[in-house]
Amino acid sequence: MKNFKNKVAAITGAGSGIGQQLAVLLAKQGCHLSLSDVNEKGLAETVELTKNANVRVTTKKVDVANRDEVKAWAAETVQNHGSVNMIFNNAGVALGSTVEGATYEELEWIVNINFWGVVYGTKEFLPYIKKTGDGHIINISSLFGLTAQPTQSAYNATKFAVRGFTESLRQELDIENVGVSALCVHPGGIRTNIAKAAKMNDSLKSLGMNPQKSAQTFDKLLRCPPEEAARQILEAVQKDRRRLLIGNDAKVIDLMQRVMPTGYQKVTAFATKMSKRFDSK
Numbered sequence: 001m002k003n004f005k006n007k008v009a010a011i012t013g014a015g016s017g018i019g020q021q022l023a024v025l026l027a028k029q030g031c032h033l034s035l036s037d038v039n040e041k042g043l044a045e046t047v048e049l050t051k052n053a054n055v056r057v058t059t060k061k062v063d064v065a066n067r068d069e070v071k072a073w074a075a076e077t078v079q080n081h082g083s084v085n086m087i088f089n090n091a092g093v094a095l096g097s098t099v100e101g102a103t104y105e106e107l108e109w110i111v112n113i114n115f116w117g118v119v120y121g122t123k124e125f126l127p128y129i130k131k132t133g134d135g136h137i138i139n140i141s142s143l144f145g146l147t148a149q150p151t152q153s154a155y156n157a158t159k160f161a162v163r164g165f166t167e168s169l170r171q172e173l174d175i176e177n178v179g180v181s182a183l184c185v186h187p188g189g190i191r192t193n194i195a196k197a198a199k200m201n202d203s204l205k206s207l208g209m210n211p212q213k214s215a216q217t218f219d220k221l222l223r224c225p226p227e228e229a230a231r232q233i234l235e236a237v238q239k240d241r242r243r244l245l246i247g248n249d250a251k252v253i254d255l256m257q258r259v260m261p262t263g264y265q266k267v268t269a270f271a272t273k274m275s276k277r278f279d280s281k
Helices: 017-028 040-049 067-081 104-132 153-176 202-207 211-220 226-238 248-259 264-279
Strands: 008-011 032-037 057-061 086-089 135-140 180-187 243-246
Touching: 008 017, 008 067, 017 032, 017 040, 017 226, 032 040, 032 067, 040 057, 057 067, 067 104, 086 104, 104 135, 104 153, 104 180, 135 153, 135 226, 153 180, 180 226, 180 248, 226 243, 243 248, 248 264
Parallel strands: 008 032, 008 086, 032 057, 086 135, 135 180, 180 243
Antiparallel strands: none
């Protein structure tokens, strides 16, 4: 996809962060928008940010963990816009917990949003996107889809799953040669609300960590502006890249995993032990 003018993009999690900035940048380039989020106030703010662009913008409150809601939104997108060229499966949540301490309800919550939400968005929009002959599936994984981290087992599992799902999809689309492609995005620390909205349960205390201070520490690591992340994503779509690493942290983690495929785990565990003395105080 060489340009976005007069194309139609659907974006989940469009009420804040990367999703909101994708909407703003796409609108400036003449792309029509179908936006969704569970946060209707955030959606209204995004619409306000795009009001000066001469594009059609529609919104819908959608829980990406609900397949029927995603299916209905995809159909409404085509009904409202005539077609759809792109789906940005961006919505996501975080959970800080040990494997032993995570409840099944917490695990189902994060898997339903981070993984099944991507699956639903991909499968429900893909047939419509194929009809255009010029489309893209953009799925947001994470640097935690490259390496595993202590207390992030559930988040790691969902982001590794998104990576495998998207890379397989990309190969299938290459074989089919239908004018549709796929991109897997691995952002590092992006300055969004994900850390503040993360669930952090008391099982972290078994590792000598303070759940509240761990969340605060995590939030401080989010340095890359979401507008820069959005810019890089759109550039990667135009260049038809298969994978995008955003931020030096993601690039360093990727390199460490390549150099030390299993050894990185010892490094990470040691670093966590050193840092927990501050979190636990």
